[in-house]
Amino acid sequence: MNFTKPTADKPSLLTPYEVETFLHEFGHALHGLLANTTYASLSGTNVYRDFVELPSQFNENYLTEKEFLDGFARHYITGETIPQELVDKIIRSAQFGAAYACIRQLGFGYTDMAWHDATQPIEDAVALERQATKQVEIFEPVDNLIFSPTFSHIFSGGYAAGYYGYKWAEVLDADAFAKFKENGIFDKNTANEFLNNILTQGGTDNPAKLYRQFRGQDPSIDALLIRDGIKKAPEINAEINKN
Numbered sequence: 001m002n003f004t005k006p007t008a009d010k011p012s013l014l015t016p017y018e019v020e021t022f023l024h025e026f027g028h029a030l031h032g033l034l035a036n037t038t039y040a041s042l043s044g045t046n047v048y049r050d051f052v053e054l055p056s057q058f059n060e061n062y063l064t065e066k067e068f069l070d071g072f073a074r075h076y077i078t079g080e081t082i083p084q085e086l087v088d089k090i091i092r093s094a095q096f097g098a099a100y101a102c103i104r105q106l107g108f109g110y111t112d113m114a115w116h117d118a119t120q121p122i123e124d125a126v127a128l129e130r131q132a133t134k135q136v137e138i139f140e141p142v143d144n145l146i147f148s149p150t151f152s153h154i155f156s157g158g159y160a161a162g163y164y165g166y167k168w169a170e171v172l173d174a175d176a177f178a179k180f181k182e183n184g185i186f187d188k189n190t191a192n193e194f195l196n197n198i199l200t201q202g203g204t205d206n207p208a209k210l211y212r213q214f215r216g217q218d219p220s221i222d223a224l225l226i227r228d229g230i231k232k233a234p235e236i237n238a239e240i241n242k243n
């Protein structure tokens, strides 16, 4: 990881983004380290592409949890923990433009699917893009402007017909973390359910089935909309007002 280097008079002080990256990659590491399967080809992160980012993105949720931060994140001189006010600012800045970013991401997902759904040669790439993004269009498209030629993810980047996986993983990670928010972010039973149904299982079973076993229900988009500040959650508002 390319963390900020220490200097002569300062230790390595990580930015929130660096801590988020650490949490993310550590989630992939746990998926591999805690795997309990017979075959390597089905072990750890050897799962469907739209399921592989669940453990990693799930971990990122801890970045803005005061209870987690208080365990280690102290001012390197004063020893003071991060004030809730600062954590709230990180949350609010992450919510800036989140709805637009979400719609844009869906547009990319629909375009990916449109290309890979095609059963005949495409004559008009601009028309294909316009059609694919119509339902999520916010701004009037600029004439003859298309992004598909530079959208390398969906041709040689390994995300062909799978670009939606980014957004889908967000739905899953927010919904999974919502269970922890309900029961406590360090709740042992909930953690064991995540361990036994997700982290140890790799690709040995259908991800939808594994997820339902952990969550007790199908994922809903509500937790993601709440986290992005698009939908209001009564409990979360009460918590912010309290602080």
Ligand SMILES: [Zn+2]
Binding pocket: 024, 028, 053, 056
């Ligand atoms: Zn990842």
